[in-house]
Amino acid sequence: MAETRELTCINCPLGCALTVTIDGENITVTGNTCPRGEAYGKKEVTNPTRIVTSTVPVDGGDIARVPVKTASDIPKDRIFAVMEAIHAVRVKAPVKIGDVIVKDAAGTGVDIVAARDVSAA
């Protein structure tokens, strides 16, 4: 018996309405307008993941906090564990965009990286 789920693709702001049909091992996605939508639909019903973004305090910078993000998506149920890892760090200016702020955050294998430059004040 095939199960269908109606999802909204979150890959981009277009928010395509997806229909995912799960028939045992066989998962099909319709309603997507790009390959990312198909990948999202399949992943969302098997292993949902998210990009996590936050900020980290910077000492001696021209702004008080540097925005950071997970370098790639992480399992959805690890979001709060990753947030704890982000909360545990402070950095010193200067920071360059792409700098690794936390390596292998919360055992996800994914790094937290800086999302902008912060110059020393």
Next chain:
Amino acid sequence: MTDANTIIERGRVGILVIGGGPAGLAAAVAAKRAGVDDVLIAERDRMLGGILNQCIHNGFGLHTFKEELTGPEYAARFISQAAELRIPYLLNTMVLSVDRDRNVTIMGREIGVRTITADAIVLAMGCRERSRGALSIPGYRPAGVYTAGTAQRLMNIEGFRIGKRVVILGSGDIGLIMARRMTLEGAKVLTVAELMPYSGGLKRNIVQCLNDYDIPLQLSHTVVDIRGKRRVEGVTIAEVDQARRPIPGTEVSYDCDTLLLSCGLLPENELTRMMKAGISPVTGGASVDDLLQTDIPGVFACGNVLHVHDLVDYVSEEATLAGENAAAYVSGSTGRSAADAIVEIGVDGGVRYTVPQRIDVGHMRDSVTVRFRVADVYRDRTIAVYRGEKCLSRRKTRVLAPGEMEQVKLKKEELAGLTADEGLRVVLED
């Protein structure tokens, strides 16, 4: 290259771009690439990038850069393009007034109050949020009531914690993004109340900002009371009827210390009005032709000051066009037809407005993108473009919503010889 101070001393500039956010940056980069050496950006904040600096979430740039960036990363791409092109800019600098001859009074920390005349101006001032005063919410005026964007800036740039128990009024994208942001930072977001029967935000943000964290969205609900004198102690939410009036007996009280307002954005057009440029009553922005030129020659508009966008990618695209056209204007190469040869684009069947509002068929580019928003949530409608009675294009849609911008492309060859009498319309059909 001429630096900003030299331009100010000279009192004259080729193109003045007012605002250094995504629209201003893209316009300046495009103008410079189009061959105008003399471009200056005036930015009110202490850094370039505008609202993107505080939009630390991801989801920007899929159209422009084919990858998913955070706001600061998207801004950094354009800031480095502007730097490579050595485009001068002034920070902490505000344009105080502009007249129809493009004489500009400008004030800044470094330059004081100065006047400068621009051969062309690109308006890229962005928008601001509808405030509590504009919403007429009863109750005291305690601390803890913020517009969502103000809270976003305080958290993400200044590094303050805003509150622990939060109610959000309005389901605009910034409110949805802040619901997730505050949850991740340890706050409890109790509910999001939306006056309208549909969300004003993008569907993806309902999914990843509310549903992911089990935050309830209550449509057709509003805040009817704010309690607390020094600090917010609670709010009362009630259901509203079809006329958006609170229904007695539906009030529910929430104990909270923070109320965020995400109830719409207003293009920031004080300067545009000062010039007495024509303003669209629907968008709140200037009314423009297919060059994105206002009804004052040499004054162009783009980005959220022109109409509120859903995607920054479209802002960049639109601003690039405005910058290129400003450059063409300065070099004297924008032909324009007489006023009676310019055709207003009509709207019908739930299309609220178009940008541009009018088109010069004789001088248009080969293809012009017309953007618009719809008045309500519509399912299974067709977007159609009519020249007189003749249908030029049709496109079926599954769902249209007011929170999302739509677009159609007009081709020059299809519009050859079009007159105002014949008419051009963008409509929704069953």
